[in-house]
Amino acid sequence: MGLPPSSSPTGLRRAASQSSSDNKVTVHFVNRDGEKITAKGSPGDSLLDLVINEDLDFDGFGACEGTLACSTCHLVFSEEVYEKLGPVTDEEMDMLDLAYGLTDTSRLGCQVCLTRALEGMEARVPESVADIRQTQDITMGMTMK
Amino acid sequence: YDWRRNVMKAELGLLITRSASSAAHQKVCVVGGGPAGFYTAQHLLKACQDVQVDIYERLPVPFGLVRFGVAPDHPEVKNVISTFTQTAHHARCCYYGNVNVGTDVSVEELREAYHAVVLSYGAEGNRSMGVPGEDLEGVYPAKDFVGWYNGLPSNRELNPGLDCETAVILGQGNVALDVARILLSPIDELKKTDITQRSLDALAQSQVRRVLIVGRRGPLQIAGTIKELREMVNLPDTKPEMVASEFEGMAEALKVIPRPRKRLTELMLKTAVDPPAEKERQRRQAASRSWGLRFLRSPLEVLAGPDGARVAGIRLAVNRLEGTGDGSVAVPTGEVETMDCGLVITSIGYKSLPIDPAVPFDPRKAIVPNSLGRVQQAAGLYCSGWLKTGPVGVIATTMNNSFDTAHSVVEDLTSGCLDATSAKPGSTGIGPLLDKRGVKPVSFSDWEKINQEERRRGAAQGKPREKLLDVEEMLKTART
Numbered sequence: 001m002g003l004p005p006s007s008s009p010t011g012l013r014r015a016a017s018q019s020s021s022d023n024k025v026t027v028h029f030v031n032r033d034g035e036k037i038t039a040k041g042s043p044g045d046s047l048l049d050l051v052i053n054e055d056l057d058f059d060g061f062g063a064c065e066g067t068l069a070c071s072t073c074h075l076v077f078s079e080e081v082y083e084k085l086g087p088v089t090d091e092e093m094d095m096l097d098l099a100y101g102l103t104d105t106s107r108l109g110c111q112v113c114l115t116r117a118l119e120g121m122e123a124r125v126p127e128s129v130a131d132i133r134q135t136q137d138i139t140m141g142m143t144m145k
Numbered sequence: 146y147d148w149r150r151n152v153m154k155a156e157l158g159l160l161i162t163r164s165a166s167s168a169a170h171q172k173v174c175v176v177g178g179g180p181a182g183f184y185t186a187q188h189l190l191k192a193c194q195d196v197q198v199d200i201y202e203r204l205p206v207p208f209g210l211v212r213f214g215v216a217p218d219h220p221e222v223k224n225v226i227s228t229f230t231q232t233a234h235h236a237r238c239c240y241y242g243n244v245n246v247g248t249d250v251s252v253e254e255l256r257e258a259y260h261a262v263v264l265s266y267g268a269e270g271n272r273s274m275g276v277p278g279e280d281l282e283g284v285y286p287a288k289d290f291v292g293w294y295n296g297l298p299s300n301r302e303l304n305p306g307l308d309c310e311t312a313v314i315l316g317q318g319n320v321a322l323d324v325a326r327i328l329l330s331p332i333d334e335l336k337k338t339d340i341t342q343r344s345l346d347a348l349a350q351s352q353v354r355r356v357l358i359v360g361r362r363g364p365l366q367i368a369g370t371i372k373e374l375r376e377m378v379n380l381p382d383t384k385p386e387m388v389a390s391e392f393e394g395m396a397e398a399l400k401v402i403p404r405p406r407k408r409l410t411e412l413m414l415k416t417a418v419d420p421p422a423e424k425e426r427q428r429r430q431a432a433s434r435s436w437g438l439r440f441l442r443s444p445l446e447v448l449a450g451p452d453g454a455r456v457a458g459i460r461l462a463v464n465r466l467e468g469t470g471d472g473s474v475a476v477p478t479g480e481v482e483t484m485d486c487g488l489v490i491t492s493i494g495y496k497s498l499p500i501d502p503a504v505p506f507d508p509r510k511a512i513v514p515n516s517l518g519r520v521q522q523a524a525g526l527y528c529s530g531w532l533k534t535g536p537v538g539v540i541a542t543t544m545n546n547s548f549d550t551a552h553s554v555v556e557d558l559t560s561g562c563l564d565a566t567s568a569k570p571g572s573t574g575i576g577p578l579l580d581k582r583g584v585k586p587v588s589f590s591d592w593e594k595i596n597q598e599e600r601r602r603g604a605a606q607g608k609p610r611e612k613l614l615d616v617e618e619m620l621k622t623a624r625t
Contacts, residue, residue, distance in 0.1 A: 059548060060184075060545065063224070063225050063540065063544065064221050064224045065221075065224040065227070067221030069221035069224065070539070070541050091372075093408065094370075094372040094408075098370060102404065102405070
């Protein structure tokens with residue numbers, strides 16, 4: 001936590017009240033109904049942590065509890081934000097490949113960690129089924145894991 | 146520490162719980178305590194504040210394929226159990242294990258007692274190859290083999306013969322890859338998992354050193370996914386044994402396919418065709434076990450050895466592909482081939498079975514005919530999970546499928562087409578029937594005693610749990 005350059009007594013107080021919000025990163029989620037839901041998390045928290053800590057109500061999100069064993073924390077970002085999210089491991093990519101509605105700017109929320117540079121970012125929760133009516137030929141006709 | 150206050154609090158809590166559930170006017174029953182059943186219940190409870198959901202499960206223990214299908218070395222996939230446990234603990238949810246719908250109570254009786262009945266009992270049967278020799282010793286459906294190492298009571302006595310060098314698996318989905326991996330995994334890895342001790346001991350004595358995973362079509366059609374394939378590529382003390390010519394033309398095809406299929410194919414190509422880096426070359430040279438994919442082969446006959454009773458090989462038709470991509474079809478060329486092997490595992494699909502003559506069933510597709518989860522020509526009857534769509538998909542697929550059915554139930558409960566305003570007895574109607582028939586349901590807290598006992602036994606062996614293999618033993622533990 002860095003103090004701002006002017007650390008006069010007033011500056012210090014300002015810093016103290018700012019630092020509690022400086023410590024948080026604001027994320028705007030767009031849910032499946034198109035609603036915008038804003039939440040704040042701490043740097044280092046994953047987006048899944050944020051969804052859980054703030055009790056955000058996305059159906060079925062994070063089924064495997066962040067262990068890279070499912071694709072239910074799939075989130076979609078703008079190109080600009082996606083570039084700032086850092087590299088994707090093969091392990092994440094392998095599970096992301098199973099996500100419905102995969103895009104070039106998709107990530108798994110459990111693998112994306114908040115940094116200050118992501119302040120104000122938007123993350124869209126994509127539909128998890130085709131037209132809410134489940135079809136059998138999703139992706140590659142997977143069998144039970 | 147005033148223990149009396151705690152007793153009072155507990156009793157009050159119970160009173161509140163009981164009155165919450167008896168106050169719930171809409172009664173829904175779910176048949177099957179696996180992921181489909183639990184996800185359906187979860188969604189119903191969230192969407193309707195006035196619904197009581199009762200889950201009936203044939204075995205004493207819940208969780209279906211999450212317990213009996215997911216591989217022991219994939220414990221994170223089983224994390225969904227905490228969500229299911231939360232659902233079971235919900236004030237308006239009740240679990241009844243050890244109740245066999247179809248024999249202990251009929252679907253008709255459930256429909257009389259509940260406003261809606263959701264069938265989520267999955268797929269307990271096997272698709273068969275339909276070829277001569279399928280009944281020889283040493284031929285097992287993958288579902289049974291998986292059930293054996295995962296402690297499914299009815300597969301307890303499978304005792305698969307593992308005293309041969311080569312195993313052939315028909316099918317190239319994730320179940321086939323799981324079976325291959327369990328057959329070839331170092332014992333030191335397996336012994337830290339919840340694989341049953343019995344199967345661990347058998348695998349420790351196994352002489353299987355080579356596993357061929359055979360599919361009807363080509364590399365671009367395999368149903369398995371990249372995580373499972375990568376686990377084979379990285380499996381310690383094993384080397385891949387592929388036929389490079391089976392991959393001709395793949396590099397071209399790669400250019401036009403979606404990323405998931407592309408990455409999977411790239412991994413196969415790299416493993417099958419690319420000369421390995423020095424370190425990998427040495428690793429392969431030192432490996433004592435091997436695995437390979439074989440394509441464009443369909444089973445024609447399982448061949449017996451000299452004793453006439455035990456498998457010694459399999460005759461295969463050589464295919465060619467007509468069409469491309471997912472829609473391509475395998476067509477026999479007339480050529481035939483034989484593979485020597487002492488173990489054949491058929492991983493060509495699970496299959497749902499009809500459990501009650503009163504329920505419509507499509508024998509061709511082996512599903513309950515439905516539209517959006519509503520069973521056709523049966524108001525108040527629904528289905529979710531594999532019974533609804535066929536045995537395809539991972540847990541998340543089933544989750545969405547179940548939410549979808551729950552959505553249909555909620556729509557019908559609120560639209561008035563289910564006559565949800567007239568009172569139904571729910572479990573107070575079924576309980577006396579079961580009692581009269583000598584059926585004693587296992588509650589969720591009874592399951593928690595079984596759970597504790599399994600974990601206790603497992604801890605002694607450095608395993609997360611040692612599963613009870615026997616229904617009688619489960620019941621005995623539940624009643625302590």
